[in-house]
Amino acid sequence: MxxxxxxxxxxxxxxxxxxxxxxxxxxxxxxxxxxxxxxxxxxxxxxxxxxxxxxxxxxxxxxxxxxxxxxxxxxxxxxxxxxxxxxxxxxxxxxxxxxxxxxxxxxxxxxxxxxxxxxARPWPHEGEAGLDGVFVLRTRDDATALHKRLVDGPRRVLVIGAGFTGSEIASACRERDIPVTVAERGAAPLVGALGGVVGAVAAELQREHGVDLRTGVMVTGLEGDSAGRVRAAHLSDGSSVEPDIVVVALGAxxxxxxxxxxxxxxxxxxxxxxxxxxxxxxxxxxxxxxxxxxxxxxxxxxxxxxxxxxxxxxxxxxxxxxxxxxxxxxxxxxRRPHMWVPAFWSSQFGVNIKSVGVPSMGTELLISQGSLAERRFVGVYGYQDRVIGAVTFDQARWLPFYEHLIETTAPFPPSFPTVDRRPEGARSVPAEFPDPSVPTHGPTVTLSGYSPADRRMTFTPGRH
Amino acid sequence: MTQGSLLRQILRYENRHDPYPLYAELRKTPVLNEDDAYVVSTYREVLTLLHDPRVSSDTRNMTRSAGIDLQDQQDPQDQQEGEATLPPSFIRLDPPEHDRLRRLTNTSFGPPHEPHRVHEMRGELGAIVSDLIGGIDGTGRIDLVGQFSYPFPVTVICRLLGVPREDESRFHGWADTLAASLDPMPGEDPTERNRAFQQARTELGMYLAGLIEERRRNPQKDMLSELATLNGPDGSMSTMELLSTAALLLVAGHETTVNLITNGMLTLLRNPQVLERLRADPDLSVPLVEELLRFEPPVQLVPNRTTLADIEIAGATIPKGASLWLVVAAANRDPLRFEDPDRFDPDREDVRHLGFGSGVHSCFGAPLARLEAQIALSELARRLVNPRLLEDPPEYRSNAVLRGPRHLPIACDDIRP
Structure with a gap:
């Protein structure tokens, strides 16, 4: 005192x-x-x-x-x-x-x-963002407005960005039996947060549930009709989509x-x-x-x-x-330090996805339990020979164990046998995170800045 | 040591009525290696191992059996698994087989397929409880076990599975014999007990097989019909798998619930001010049952796990293939985890007990067991006028794993309508 x-x-x-x-x-x-x-x-x-x-x-x-x-x-x-x-x-x-x-x-x-x-990061083109039928989803008001329009039974919904929010919105649309197109700049959904290997599973999941998933494309423009309602979206591959609802899910x-x-x-x-x-x-x-x-x-x-x-x-x-x-x-x-180990969950297309640690730091991935093909698995991410993150698809009850591995900087790949180890769990594979300089919807964990031990300091004024 | 190892003391019948001081001794060594068993008793370590994928529930992976006789403590179904014709039930399996069978079973029991199954039994559970209490003669000595906590869960399982009412008494008979085999009486002939057990098991199996056939042809809304006619992404259950699962639901859902309710009433009668509060406020039953699951868990320890690799924990190494015993009842009273752990306190805010285990094998029937105990205890509190214990401690069953009183003699002044 x-x-x-x-x-x-x-x-x-x-x-x-x-x-x-x-x-x-x-x-x-x-x-x-x-x-x-x-x-x-x-x-x-x-x-x-x-x-x-x-x-x-x-x-x-x-x-x-x-x-x-x-x-x-x-x-x-x-x-x-x-x-x-x-x-x-x-x-x-x-x-x-x-x-x-x-x-x-x-x-x-x-x-x-x-x-x-x-x-929510808005659609960058202000005029297009203002078209009737273009939404973001972050607040209660956003959800109220979007839900109302989903109930009306739109012909097609376009979701721009296949991060967690975008994927969950697409999942809800499919569950309501609404045709949905998802446009993602990266190679797969969730690729920024979980890498390409797990992203490929998410892509399969979406397609199997009837999502018209377009990856590696950007939406270059939205077009309205004479009444100011959105009627078309143009994609970088030259194709176009005709949605009556567009949800912009480009991160925050x-x-x-x-x-x-x-x-x-x-x-x-x-x-x-x-x-x-x-x-x-x-x-x-x-x-x-x-x-x-x-x-x-x-x-x-x-x-x-x-x-x-x-x-x-x-x-x-x-x-x-x-x-x-x-x-x-x-x-x-x-005083206490904030030392929470990152963890999040998502539910989409009937699958419960959970993660601990920082998968996006990982360079290697080992499927330690279950199998990617069955879409029930535990994936362990390795970075510089230690366990740095883990993700589960419908296997969340094992996560506390992997959290402990992360907390104790356990070696990667884990050398011990577990229950439900499959042939694919025999060796690790590259986790396939995209080059961070290529923009995607962005992971929900981002690393930035400098360590306290680093004496250099750069100050960049905000660009809004 | 003259008393023998701690483990042997815990298993000894004289200590059945109060093993908690022994558990406190046990916790002094979080991982105790005795009699070739590795006994883990502290909250953090038990919880950690329940989520450790190097721990297997499939005893075929056990290469170093414990040098202690658990013959009388275990579900005889386990002991005879080798010679029995039924495949192991999911409680004895690891993923992915465990997950598949549990998922399949769950499609007829819980969310997402059957989110209302348990909730919708509320009215029926209330009616069964009401009938049982109504049938008690309030003027004399009451055995709460025989007259109430014992018949209640069997009836519930019958209704859940869809056993026709006219067959319920036969079902009760088999359940009695199976349960008795968990509770050998001193001086009883083990051969005779085993013979009776085998006969009951065979008859029950044949009865269920017949019922399954009938339900396949003529499905009703009950669980057995749904399980018999499953056809989803995980395929369906073979008749053998279904029999083994039904037997698991019966055994695992019966004795445990009997003990939960009996331990609950015993604890309430020892804490009359809480009983009084429950009488006035039935909603207290919700936190009360959680605290009960911490304070007097019906499953005291999980004795049948083994290790797929050497596991280092709490400064000790549990070798691969070891016989691993997780003493959840000791973990639930770990003072490092729970403040004043030996006090029964239904107002405890942080009551994340291990009474239902944790991890992939956490109790399948937990939502139903909770509801059964909540309804049973709040109704007993409401209807029994001035109830009191006639024996304290009461006589316990011999089983140290599924621990609970054999009889609970009580008296009351009257029974309210």
């Missing part, structure tokens, strides 16, 4: 502002309260809704199994807070410790937590524009923070009153060479939010 009792005063009657009222913001706020913060808590969110859960939006909501307004996140505790929903934060004055809001108001803080997350953009010029180390790749979730300023000096968590954060991970990881993962958002909140109320020695 500092001699001046600052933390005690902060806990008793300090002011904490959380900007970003989604999963990470909510879980952080709850943690702040359960760890004894009794002061003023302000929750700022640009959407008009109380915190809700996003994974169902591309699954159950599109299938009509649940409605968008039934996705509110369960509350762990009754949360006393001043909610500023529907009001985006527009600026930050680090010196005056003030957050500017879209309605012109300013909120002062003693400690600030930024959990502004990401938004980090919500950091509001921090431009604030002096905080925020840019298109997110907000850099230390392992304790404290934000860096643009000078590379760590702040002591601004914390970051969730999709917008980039933090160094000791397991992965201290590279800065940005993770768009549900579990990461929860874990990092809890760590950030804990650290906001702590003296230095009591």
């Amino acid at each position: 500092p001699a001046d009792g600052y933390l005690e005063r902060l806990k008793r009657d300090g002011r904490i502002v959380v900007v970003g009222a989604s999963l990470a913001g909510l879980r952080a706020a709850e943690t702040l309260r359960t760890e004894g913060f009794a002061g003023t808590l302000t929750m700022v969110g640009d959407e008009p809704y109380e915190p809700y859960d996003r994974p169902p939006l591309s699954k159950g909501v599109l299938l009509g199994r649940t409605t968008p307004d039934h996705t509110a996140l369960p509350r762990r505790t009754a949360l006393e807070a001043d909610w500023r929903l529907g009001t985006a934060a527009t600026g930050l004055d680090m010196a005056a410790k003030r957050v500017r809001l879209a309605d012109g108001e300013e909120v002062e803080y003693d400690r600030l937590l930024i959990t502004t997350g990401v938004r 953009t980090r919500n950091t524009e509001w921090l431009a010029g604030s002096g905080l180390g925020a840019g298109p790749r997110g907000i850099a923070c230390d392992a304790g979730c404290r934000a860096f300023d643009i000078r590379g000096i760590v702040t002591d009153d601004i914390f970051v968590a969730g999709d917008v954060a980039r933090s160094p991970h000791p397991l992965f060479g201290y590279q800065f990881l940005s993770l768009e993962h549900w579990g990461n958002a929860v874990s990092q939010a809890e760590t950030a909140a804990h650290n906001m109320l702590c003296a230095s020695v009591d």
Whole structure:
């Protein structure tokens, strides 16, 4: 405890502002309260809704199994807070410790937590993006609008981008028996996150479920009719598709524009923070009153060479939010590092896909259990002779074991026998990740930045 | 040691009523090598091994048998597997065979194919419970096992499989004999017991085979009909596979549920303030049953796993082919994992117990067992007026693996309608 009792005063009657009222913001706020913060808590969110859960939006909501307004996140505790929903934060004055809001108001803080997350990357051509029938899927409003149009029974849906979100949308369309075309710049669906070998399995899965999958192509333009409704999409191979709905699933953009010029180390790749979730300023000096968590954060991970990881993962958002909140109320020695091992899941075409670690760092792949042909398998990714990631198709119960291998930097390929080892598990193969300089929909784990041991520093201003 | 190894002490009948102090001793050595068995008792290590793909459930991979006689502790079905005509059920198989059979069985039991099967049995379970309690004479000594917890799960399995009502009593008879073989009485002639077991098993098998044939021709909405007429991406089940699966559902779903309910009532009678709360609030049964599965799990240990490779864990090496025993009941009381682990506390927020195991072999019937226990305990709490234990501890069955009272004598003032 500092001699001046600052933390005690902060806990008793300090002011904490959380900007970003989604999963990470909510879980952080709850943690702040359960760890004894009794002061003023302000929750700022640009959407008009109380915190809700996003994974169902591309699954159950599109299938009509649940409605968008039934996705509110369960509350762990009754949360006393001043909610500023529907009001985006527009600026930050680090010196005056003030957050500017879209309605012109300013909120002062003693400690600030930024959990502004990401938004769907829009179709780059503004005029085409504005055509009726062109959607993205990130928010509850997006899901409501898209679901409504799916119910109307479109003739064909075009999904641009076969990452996890795009693939889940295509899966929902097929389950609704709607014809769907998927256009993917890479060689296969999920290729950025899981590599070409596993991507090929995902491609088979899509085609078998009747998806018109086009890989290695770009959508070069969308065309509207006289009423401004989308009617055609032109592809780089010269072909065209005639959808009445287009869903743009080209990954995410980090919500950091509001921090431009604030002096905080925020840019298109997110907000850099230390392992304790404290934000860096643009000078590379760590702040002591601004914390970051969730999709917008980039933090160094000791397991992965201290590279800065940005993770768009549900579990990461929860874990990092809890760590950030804990650290906001702590003296230095009591702080905890955020050392979550990356993990995510997806369900598509009747298959449960789960992953741990960072498969996209892997160069080699070993199918240690099951078989690719049966689409039930465990794939282990190797990087520099160690296990760096794993993926399962309908074999998720084994994952904790592989997570342990990753945590203990176990050698790759694993030398021991397991149950359900097949001939293809005898040796590893190249994992076939695309050249990172070739753009795809992008993996949900990205590596960037420099290790703390690296003294060089490059600052690139944000290009929005 | 005069008392013999810890393992032998745990198996000894005198310790059946309270093995927990021995489990605490066991946890001092997370991986204990005794009597050629490797006994793992701490939460983290048990959980880790339940998810380790180097651990096999197929005893054909075991090359170093334990030097301890588990003859009376195991499901006799296992012991006779070698000579029996039925193929091993999925509890004794590894992937991919395990996965295939379990998937096939699940198509008639749970999501995604039958998401409502268990939920829709709620009304029927309530009716069976109500009838059983209604049949109890509340004025004298009640044996809760014989009069309630024992007949309840067999009836449920009959309804689930689709055994016609008129055949239920025959089915109960076979189930009794099979269960008795798990609980040898002192001084009983093992040859006679074995003969009775074999006869019951054969008769039950023939009965089920006939019923399967009948359901193939004339499918109903029950599980046996669905399993008999399966034809999906995983193919179908042969009659032998189906018989073996049905026998597994009967044995694994019966004794365990009896013990869950009996242990539950015993625990409630030892904690009258919780019983009182349950009477006022039947919804308490949900967290209460979870805590019960931690506190008094019906399956105390998983004794039949083996290792496909040397496994290093907790500073020890379990060699390939070893006989591996995972003591889930000890793990459930690991103070490193659960605060104040020897206290029964239905309000515990973090109760991720291993009562149903974990990993690919985690209890298939868990959703049904949960519902059975929740309904049974909340109804007993509601209807028995001032219930009390007549013997504490009660007399236990001899089985150390599937541990529970043989009888639970109780009394009450009245039985509410």
